[in-house]
Amino acid sequence: MSVAGQVVGGGIGDILVRQQSGSRLEVGDLLVSEEENSILILEVFGLQYGSQIDGRVQEMMSGVILEEGPPDAEFYEPNFVNYVMARVKALARVNRDLSVNLPKSLPAFFGKLRIISSEDLKFLQGGGRDRIFIGYIRSGSKVIRDAKVWLDARDIFTHHLLIPATTGRGKSNLVKCILYHLLDSSGVGALVLDAHNEYYGLNGEVGLSSHPDARNSLVYYTPTDPPPGSRHLTISLDTIRPDHFEGIVEFSDAQVRTMRKYYSDYRGEWISQIMLTDLSMLGEAESRRDAETRSITMAVLQQKIRQALDLEVDREQNVVVSRHNVFDSVRGGRTADEVVRNIEEGRVVVLDTSKLNDQAELVVGSIIATRILDHYREAKTRGVLRDKPVATIVIEEAPRVIGEEVLQSRTNNIYSTIAREGRKFKVGLTAVTQLSSVIPKAILANMNTKIILGNEMKMERMALIESASQDLSEDDRTIASLDRGEAIITSIFVPFALPIQIPHFEEMAQQRPPPASGTTRVKVF
Amino acid sequence: MKFAHLADVHLGFQKQEPLQEMERRIFEGVVDRCIAEGVDFVLVCGDLFHVNIPDMRVQKIAMKKFRDMHDAGIPVYAVYGSHDFSPTSSSAIDLLEAAGYLNKVTVPSDDGDLIRLNYVQDKNTGARLAGFSGLKAGRDVEYYERLDREYLESADGFRIFLFHGAVGEMLQDEISGESLPLSYMPRGLDYYAGGHLHTFRNRSFSGYENVVYPGTLFAGQTADMEENARGRGRGFVMVDFGDRVERVRFVEAPGCRYEMVDVDADGLASEEAAARIRSMVDSIDPTGKVVILKAYGELGSGRTADIDFSAIRKGLLQGGAYHVMIHRRGLTSKEYKTRGESTGTREEIERRTFQDSIANVRIKRADLTGHRGVDLSTKLLATLRHPRPDNEKKADYERRVTADATSKMGLE
Ligand SMILES: Nc1ncnc2c1ncn2[C@@H]1O[C@H](COP(=O)(O)OP(=O)(O)OP(=O)(O)O)[C@@H](O)[C@H]1O
Ligand SMILES: [Mg+2]
Ligand SMILES: [Mn+2]
Numbered sequence: 001m002s003v004a005g006q007v008v009g010g011g012i013g014d015i016l017v018r019q020q021s022g023s024r025l026e027v028g029d030l031l032v033s034e035e036e037n038s039i040l041i042l043e044v045f046g047l048q049y050g051s052q053i054d055g056r057v058q059e060m061m062s063g064v065i066l067e068e069g070p071p072d073a074e075f076y077e078p079n080f081v082n083y084v085m086a087r088v089k090a091l092a093r094v095n096r097d098l099s100v101n102l103p104k105s106l107p108a109f110f111g112k113l114r115i116i117s118s119e120d121l122k123f124l125q126g127g128g129r130d131r132i133f134i135g136y137i138r139s140g141s142k143v144i145r146d147a148k149v150w151l152d153a154r155d156i157f158t159h160h161l162l163i164p165a166t167t168g169r170g171k172s173n174l175v176k177c178i179l180y181h182l183l184d185s186s187g188v189g190a191l192v193l194d195a196h197n198e199y200y201g202l203n204g205e206v207g208l209s210s211h212p213d214a215r216n217s218l219v220y221y222t223p224t225d226p227p228p229g230s231r232h233l234t235i236s237l238d239t240i241r242p243d244h245f246e247g248i249v250e251f252s253d254a255q256v257r258t259m260r261k262y263y264s265d266y267r268g269e270w271i272s273q274i275m276l277t278d279l280s281m282l283g284e285a286e287s288r289r290d291a292e293t294r295s296i297t298m299a300v301l302q303q304k305i306r307q308a309l310d311l312e313v314d315r316e317q318n319v320v321v322s323r324h325n326v327f328d329s330v331r332g333g334r335t336a337d338e339v340v341r342n343i344e345e346g347r348v349v350v351l352d353t354s355k356l357n358d359q360a361e362l363v364v365g366s367i368i369a370t371r372i373l374d375h376y377r378e379a380k381t382r383g384v385l386r387d388k389p390v391a392t393i394v395i396e397e398a399p400r401v402i403g404e405e406v407l408q409s410r411t412n413n414i415y416s417t418i419a420r421e422g423r424k425f426k427v428g429l430t431a432v433t434q435l436s437s438v439i440p441k442a443i444l445a446n447m448n449t450k451i452i453l454g455n456e457m458k459m460e461r462m463a464l465i466e467s468a469s470q471d472l473s474e475d476d477r478t479i480a481s482l483d484r485g486e487a488i489i490t491s492i493f494v495p496f497a498l499p500i501q502i503p504h505f506e507e508m509a510q511q512r513p514p515p516a517s518g519t520t521r522v523k524v525f
Numbered sequence: 526m527k528f529a530h531l532a533d534v535h536l537g538f539q540k541q542e543p544l545q546e547m548e549r550r551i552f553e554g555v556v557d558r559c560i561a562e563g564v565d566f567v568l569v570c571g572d573l574f575h576v577n578i579p580d581m582r583v584q585k586i587a588m589k590k591f592r593d594m595h596d597a598g599i600p601v602y603a604v605y606g607s608h609d610f611s612p613t614s615s616s617a618i619d620l621l622e623a624a625g626y627l628n629k630v631t632v633p634s635d636d637g638d639l640i641r642l643n644y645v646q647d648k649n650t651g652a653r654l655a656g657f658s659g660l661k662a663g664r665d666v667e668y669y670e671r672l673d674r675e676y677l678e679s680a681d682g683f684r685i686f687l688f689h690g691a692v693g694e695m696l697q698d699e700i701s702g703e704s705l706p707l708s709y710m711p712r713g714l715d716y717y718a719g720g721h722l723h724t725f726r727n728r729s730f731s732g733y734e735n736v737v738y739p740g741t742l743f744a745g746q747t748a749d750m751e752e753n754a755r756g757r758g759r760g761f762v763m764v765d766f767g768d769r770v771e772r773v774r775f776v777e778a779p780g781c782r783y784e785m786v787d788v789d790a791d792g793l794a795s796e797e798a799a800a801r802i803r804s805m806v807d808s809i810d811p812t813g814k815v816v817i818l819k820a821y822g823e824l825g826s827g828r829t830a831d832i833d834f835s836a837i838r839k840g841l842l843q844g845g846a847y848h849v850m851i852h853r854r855g856l857t858s859k860e861y862k863t864r865g866e867s868t869g870t871r872e873e874i875e876r877r878t879f880q881d882s883i884a885n886v887r888i889k890r891a892d893l894t895g896h897r898g899v900d901l902s903t904k905l906l907a908t909l910r911h912p913r914p915d916n917e918k919k920a921d922y923e924r925r926v927t928a929d930a931t932s933k934m935g936l937e
Contacts, residue, residue, distance in 0.1 A: 215670065224731050226708040228674065232694050232730060331728055334696035338704065524633040524640055524668060525605060525612070525658050 003112045004031055005086060012106060013474070015042065017086040017113060018050065021079035025086050026140030028478055028499055030116040033107035038095045039120055040107050041496070044140070045474040046087035053081060088113075089474060091496040098123040100495035115139060118146030123495075130154050130187035132178060134451065135500035138486060143501040153181075153188045155493045156449040157392040158423055161430045164464055165453030170485045171432050172198055174451060175394060176505045178430075179208055179348050183217045186346035190430070191339065191372070192394040193365045197354035202227060206506045208350065212513060219342045221335070222352035223325045233351055234325060234332035235364060238268025240309075244366045247406065247413025249308045249359055254297045272329055275302055275313050275320045308359040324355040326364070340371045346389040362401060362413070369393050369414045369427075376425040390426045393418060398431030403438045419443045437463040449491035453502075454482035470497040526650050529559045529776075530737060530762040532570035532689070532720030535608065535745030536587055537579035543848040544815070547781055549586050551743045555761055555778050556590040560597045562763070565650045567599055569627070570720030571606025571659050571689030572745060577616040584617050591626035600647060601627045605658035606689040606720055608745070612660075630654045630687055639673040644680055652766075653680060656687030659721055665690055669709035677711035683766060686710055689720040695728060695736060707733050715770055723749055724757065725775050735770050737762055742778055750850065754783035754817045781815045781847060788820040790856060795827025798856075806837060811846035821855030828858050830885045858885070876903060904933045 004023040010016035019025050025044050033040040051058060090103035100123055107113070116139050124137070130153045137147035165171050175192075176199055182188055192199060200220045201207015208218050209227075220226070221233035242259040245251065251259065262270040279295045305311065310323040320329050342349050353361040372391050379385045393415065395401065401415035419429050420443065429447070436444060437459045444467040452468075455461050461479050465472040468490040472479075475497070479488065489498045534552055539545045559567055574583065594601055601621075609616050621627040632643045632655070644653035655677055657668050677686070693704035699722070707730060710717060717736040725740040739762040744750045753759065760777040764770060786805050790798035802820060809816070818837065834851050841849045879902040883894055891897060908929045913922040 215666070226706065228708050229670065229706060230708055231706040232708075234694065234730075325731070331694065331730070334693065334699065334704075337700075338693055338696075341702075523612075524631060525610065525660075 002114055004029075004115050005113050007033070007107050007109055007111045007113065008085075010087070013089050015088045015090070015106065017042075017044075017088050019047075019084040019086055021083065023115070025084065026142075027481070028138070029086075029140040029142075030091075030137070030499070031088060031113040032116050032120050033111050033113050035108070035111075038093050040093050040103055041091045041116065041120065042088040042107070042113065043091050043499070044086045044088050045478065048085050048087070049082065050085040051082045094120065094123055102496075116144065118144050121147035124149055124498075130185045132181035132185065134178070134489065135487065135502040138499045138501040141483070141486070149489065149494075149498055149500055151449070151489075151491070151493060153185050154390045156491065157188050157190075157390045157428045157430065158426050159448035159492065160419060160423070160428045160446060161392070162398075162436070162444070162447040162450045163430070163432045163453070164434070164436045164450065164455065164460065166434055166455050166457065166460070168484070169453040169455070169482070170487075170502060171453060172196070173485065173505050174453070174487070174502050175199070175430070175432060176208065177503060177508060179350075179394070180211055180505070180509060182348050183208065183211045183213055186217070186389060188390045188392060189343035189346045190348045190392050190394055191343055191365065191368055192348065192350040193353050193361055193396070194350050195353050195361060195396050197222070197352040199350050200227075200230070200352070206509045208348065210509045210512075217347050219339070219347055219349045220352070221339070221350070223355055231335075231338075232325075232332070233335070233353075234328050235335045235367065236268075236332040237271045237320065237327050237329050238333065239336045239367055240271060240327075240363065241367075242270075244363055244370060244414075245308065246366075247401070247410045247416065248362045248366060249304055250410055251301070251304065252297075254293075255301045255304070258297055258301055271305060271309075271311075272320045274298070274305060275311060276318060277302070308357075308363060310357060310360055324360075326356060326360065336367050336371060339368050340375065343368075343372060343391050344375065344388060358400065362415075365393065365395065366414050369418060373414065373418060373422065373425060373427050376427050380425055385426060388426060390428065392428045392430045394430040394432070396432045398429070398433045399435050399438045402429075402431065402440075402443055403435075404440050405438065407440060416443070419446060434460075436460050436467075439463075441467060449489065449493060451500075451502075452479055452482075452488045452490065454479070454484070454486065456480055468497070470494075472497060526565050526652075526767065527562070527763060527765045528566045528568060528650075528652070529562075529564045530568045530570065530718050530739050530764060531555065531573075531742065532568075532718075532739050532761075533572045533606065533723055533741040533745050534569070535572055535575040535741060535743070537583040538575040538743075538745050541848060545582075547815075547847075548743050551759075551778050551780055552586065553590055555742060556593060558776070558778075560593060560599065564599060564763070566647050566652070567594060567601045568654075568685070568687060568718045569601060569603040570656075570687050570718050570739075571604050571610075572608045572720055573603065573606070574609040574617050575745065577609050577611040577614060577618075579617055584620070587617065587621065588624070588626075591621050591624070595624075595626045600649075602630045602645065602647070602654050602687065603627050604629065604631055604656045604687045604689055604720070607659040610658055610660070630656045631658055638671060640668060640671045641673040641676050644677070644684070646682075650683070652683045652685060654685045654687060656685075656718070657689075659689030666705065666709075669705065672709065672711070674711040678713055683768065684714040685716045685718055686714050687718045687720075691721055692719065692736065694730060695719070695722060695726055695738065697726065698724075707736065715766070716764065724752075725760070725762070727762075727773055727775075735773060737764075737773060739775070743780055747852075750815070751785070751817060751819070751852075753780060754785040754815070782813060784809045784811055784814045784816045784846075786816065786818045788818070789822050790820055790824060791822030792825045793822070795824050795829070795831035795858070798824060798827075799832045802832065802837060806841060811841050811844045811849075813845060813847050815848045815850065816841050816846045817850045817852065819852040819855070821853075822857075824856070824858040826859070828885050829853070829856050830887050832856075872903075875906065879903065901934065905930055908933060 003020050005017040005019045008016050008018050027044055029044040031042045093101045093103045121137055131150040132153045134149045134151055137144045163171050182190055199208050201209045220230035223233045226232055242263050262274050266273045277298055279299055282295045309327050312321050314321050339349050379388055401413050402419050407416055418427050422428055452464055461476055469492045470490045485502045487500050487502055489500055539548045609618055622629055630645045634641045634643055642655040644655045646653050659665055691704040692707050694707045712732040719738040722738045723741040727737045741749055742759055758777045759780055763774050763776050765772040788802050838849045876899055879899045883898045
């Protein structure tokens with residue numbers, strides 16, 4: 001055993017360890033204390049100097065050496081006299097049978113600690129059918145390749161997943177890695193609103209489409225020129241209901257009433273009817289004032305819907321057209337159904353929403369998420385929810401829908417409903433965000449798995465630490481210093497906050513064989 | 526120049542004589558019309574026949590009309606559909622091909638991983654045709670996965686792609702199931718001739734102009750008849766073209782006249798339901814029409830067997846109906862379900878369930894109905910309820926249970 005240090009003092013949560021000279025401890029390093037029937041895993045959260053020599057004397061000596069001293073002046077037994085002290089906290093006790101407890105006792109006084117090895121992390125191993133690989137255990141900046149973290153996908157996605165980080169720290173890379181592994185599992189279906197069109201992998205780039213089973217388990221929708229095997233993201237206007245705008249576009253009461261009226265009069269035609277209404281024809285045989293108010297309401301409503309969905313009115317043909325091809329008055333009648341069905345069959349459905357504006361993207365997600373939640377609610381009533389895979393909605397910049405401000409100023413939207421009560425129905429959110437502090441505490445605390453990437457903003461770190469499933473109060477600095485791809489998983493499904501290194505997607509995907517092709521001949525009739 | 530595009534004729538679907546007659550008439554009428562209009566060629570995009578080898582009567586009808594087209598100098602180009610193809614046995618389509626009345630357009634050449642489809646060129650118009658047949662259960666995806674699209678896209682001239690399958694982008698009222706994305710097909714061709722979806726539709730997408738399904742000519746599944754009765758027009762598609770498609774029009778094929786009698790009997794007593802059906806039936810003029818009587822709902826009391834459907838059918842036919850179809854599967858009775866509370870021993874509950882069920886069976890055999898029927902059922906259940914013990918072979922078990930059951934039914 002190569003000794004890294006020795007316990008010399010402190011107490012629960014802040015144990016003092018003297019570093020063995022030559023072992024260069026880092027913040028975040030994982031240490032192990034071997035005890036009778038278990039091992040104790042500890043983590044370094046602080047480093048400081050220690051010395052046998054009194055402070056004033058040190059300074060004086062330094063002066064002598066710097067100003068007067070011969071170049072080779074040295075302390076007598078320098079390692080003995082001056083050293084590094086590590087502040088460590090116990091993370092977990094792993095018993096012989098690989099069960100894990102929270103540590104309630106201290107390691108033996110003067111006990112020796114060593115650097116962790118993959119052997120010690122055996123309790124994490126094993127990828128079952130619905131388990132997904134998140135990353136490798138990391139000790140400081142050293143990656144322990146043999147210690148892989150696999151989590152139960154059904155658990156983590158039912159209970160919502162939060163991926164917070166400032167820009168460029170690897171959120172998208174992580175989401176891609178997670179989705180890639182989800183393609184192996186039929187226990188979880190995902191709706192991915194891909195605002196940057198960065199997941200599928202177009203033009204020969206490595207992406208989710210590189211997965212060997214992509215043909216069966218990945219469905220990709222894009223508005224124009226879908227690559228072979230993928231689909232047109234065209235949604236018929238008649239799939240949209242007034243409530244799909246709820247909490248996404250702000251409407252006045254009068255506008256909402258008008259929408260409902262049109263919906264009940266014209267059903268699937270309601271949006272076209274509103275858009276095609278000629279304002280001057282409104283309110284004949286009414287008092288002028290009424291007619292005026294109605295026509296103002298209608299004008300504003302038309303404008304809001306036009307903006308939200310990027311619609312245009314073709315006056316000559318008297319039809320409503322969409323600028324990005326996504327909404328259509330004729331085509332795409334089954335698209336939403338298809339998406340929902342695929343998710344309920346455990347597939348990953350990626351929608352390229354890069355050409356849509358914010359509101360349109362959220363409305364599209366809303367149409368589908370609403371249906372899924374409805375179906376799952378109904379399945380629960382009928383007692384068949386068990387047969388369904390977990391469904392998760394992956395959304396970037398989550399505060400757009402679960403931010404404090406939106407939730408206060410508008411009615412609930414489907415995403416916040418899912419965040420609050422989706423768990424009961426096996427529907428969860430996978431929220432990607434740069435800002436966690438603007439998400440209400442109640443929602444944040446309900447997101448039971450957080451994969452925290454680097455974040456230099458104090459306020460963001462505080463929000464995460466306060467809502468974490470483990471005590472991260474000493475990890476503020478650690479989170480601030482996480483490099484690209486380095487993360488901490490805190491979750492009710494892990495025994496302690498796990499420091500991990502997330503793989504680089506391209507490398508990971510390239511290690512797997514490409515989609516099988518041409519190995520078996522098909523007979524063509 | 527123009528061509529006709531047919532699909533889902535489902536010859537041989539109809540099981541009742543008057544409807545078989547109608548099926549024949551409609552098909553013959555359409556072929557005659559194609560000949561009369563002088564089309565340059567005809568496309569048949571799958572499910573010409575309802576099964577791969579229909580009976581002789583049906584084959585004769587097809588032979589005759591395809592010969593007519595042949596004699597009129599009209600080439601026919603076809604792919605198999607999901608119904609008239611079998612991977613293990615032959616198909617009546619092959620017969621038509623052997624006779625020289627029809628050309629299959631799926632002409633693959635083996636090119637390693639990719640499937641290269643060669644165009645078949647129509648001699649008179651120069652149009653090029655290629656396509657895939659439809660396989661059951663989405664198995665044709667494998668074809669499309671490997672299709673050498675570039676090859677088909679690079680050819681010039683007027684190009685048509687024939688296929689049989691549900692394209693996701695073309696779905697409208699169907700319940701969503703497995704479907705093929707349009708992106709699997711070669712881009713930029715002039716016409717995409719589809720089969721499989723049974724109602725007419727015609728749409729264009731970027732890169733895919735004129736994706737068309739003509740729908741069935743008459744019916745290929747029970748629901749089609751009901752849709753006909755509700756006013757759905759059936760027919761085929763006529764396409765005018767030069768260098769490009771000029772016009773696509775749906776040509777309705779005259780079919781039967783229909784009368785739909787839709788009876789919601791939910792909550793009614795069986796006598797009330799019977800009375801309602803009678804009065805609704807009395808209010809229509811069935812002369813020369815196909816009458817579809819659809820009864821559904823859960824009766825509030827009484828049994829479904831109390832409603833004499835055969836008398837209703839007889840009445841309608843006497844009134845001059847061309848044909849009567851009765852759909853009563855959606856009609857249930859409370860009493861049939863069970864008698865509610867499950868009190869008593871298991872044997873008592875089982876007996877009661879048999880009594881209730883047998884009361885709904887309309888057969889006149891004393892040994893199978895009444896208490897004797899219940900006795901027999903109970904005895905049979907006693908034999909059949911035990912699963913195979915671990916130490917018994919499957920074959921032995923089957924033999925023993927069968928022997929036991931037949932002896933109890935007195936059939937040895
Ligand atoms: N685990 C990793 N290992 C190696 N490189 C990584 C890792 N994660 C991310 N990167 C690289 O870092 C860069 C930024 O990553 P990514 O796009 O995932 O960040 P992001 O947090 O999504 O940023 P943004 O806020 O701009 O969306 C990319 O070039 C990516 O390839
Ligand atoms: Mg990103
Ligand atoms: Mn068919």
